Amino acid sequence: MQASAQILYQLADVHKQFLVGKQWIPVVQGVTAEIKIGEFAVLVGPSGCGKSTTLHMLLGLELPSSGVVKFRDRDIYADSTEDSRSDFRKINIGMIYQQPNWVKSMSVVENVAFPLLLLGHGRDEAHAKALEFLEKVGMVDWGGYHPTELSGGQQQRVALARALVHQPAVLIADEPTGNLDFVAGQEMMQLLTDLNQKHGITIIMVTHDLEYVKYATRVIQMLDGKVVGQHTGKEIENFLKVKRFKRTKHAE
Ligand SMILES: Nc1ncnc2c1ncn2[C@@H]1O[C@H](COP(=O)(O)OP(=O)(O)OP(=O)(O)O)[C@@H](O)[C@H]1O
Numbered sequence: 592m593q594a595s596a597q598i599l600y601q602l603a604d605v606h607k608q609f610l611v612g613k614q615w616i617p618v619v620q621g622v623t624a625e626i627k628i629g630e631f632a633v634l635v636g637p638s639g640c641g642k643s644t645t646l647h648m649l650l651g652l653e654l655p656s657s658g659v660v661k662f663r664d665r666d667i668y669a670d671s672t673e674d675s676r677s678d679f680r681k682i683n684i685g686m687i688y689q690q691p692n693w694v695k696s697m698s699v700v701e702n703v704a705f706p707l708l709l710l711g712h713g714r715d716e717a718h719a720k721a722l723e724f725l726e727k728v729g730m731v732d733w734g735g736y737h738p739t740e741l742s743g744g745q746q747q748r749v750a751l752a753r754a755l756v757h758q759p760a761v762l763i764a765d766e767p768t769g770n771l772d773f774v775a776g777q778e779m780m781q782l783l784t785d786l787n788q789k790h791g792i793t794i795i796m797v798t799h800d801l802e803y804v805k806y807a808t809r810v811i812q813m814l815d816g817k818v819v820g821q822h823t824g825k826e827i828e829n830f831l832k833v834k835r836f837k838r839t840k841h842a843e
Pocket residue numbers: 609610611616618636637638639640641642643644645799
């Protein structure tokens with residue numbers, strides 16, 4: 592009972608196949624994994640291995656072909672509708688993608704406040720919360736700008752504030768550094784690490800880049816739709832050592 596209270600997500604033998612023409616293509620092939628509250632989980636694997644499809648199933652966006660996806664011990668697809676799953680996302684999840692989408696007519700602070708307005712909060716309260724979260728990501732001085740006036744790295748920080756402003760149970764990030772240069776990418780990862788460690792925000796991040804695995808407290812390694820390794824704590828360092836060694840050998 593105690594242990595299961597700490598688990599945020601549980602995937603049990605989850606499969607997903609897509610009909611392409613007349614053929615069913617297996618994309619996720621029996622993923623079993625769990626993510627606990629407070630973790631920084633990184634789902635890593637090469638392009639096309641099924642990472643984003645797996646995330647979509649965590650989000651309630653993609654019905655598994657078989658298997659169960661549980662969030663806080665509840666099957667998110669049982670007795671659900673598109674609407675109920677959309678509500679589930681709005682309340683529980685903060686999401687960032689490779690490229691943020693802005694309401695272009697709105698300023699930075701208005702964009703960040705927007706999710707709260709959608710949830711029915713008053714304007715003043717939403718504005719104050721938006722400033723509070725812009726402060727957390729070091730962007731409070733930019734509130735009056737338009738998002739497109741900012742650099743890619745700054746825009747991702749603002750996107751992060753917008754994803755967190757309604758205080759979701761989890762932040763889900765799909766390749767959040769994909770469009771950033773190396774330095775901005777490292778800054779983004781440091782910010783995510785701080786949010787995880789100092790503010791206890793649970794993070795699930797997808798990447799194909801092993802460089803980012805070092806920030807994780809749990810690594811879920813995928814290949815061809817399957818989980819081929821799960822590592823936590825010290826095991827992550829060992830996993831990275833082996834990977835780096837193999838890469839060096841390969842380069843010789
Ligand atoms: N709706 C769909 N219909 C058909 N095939 C799909 C669909 N969605 C994804 N796929 C296929 O499933 C495979 C895995 O896709 P997915 O986007 O999950 O990979 P990924 O690991 O996120 O890759 P990347 O690192 O490139 O983002 C790909 O071959 C993709 O073309």
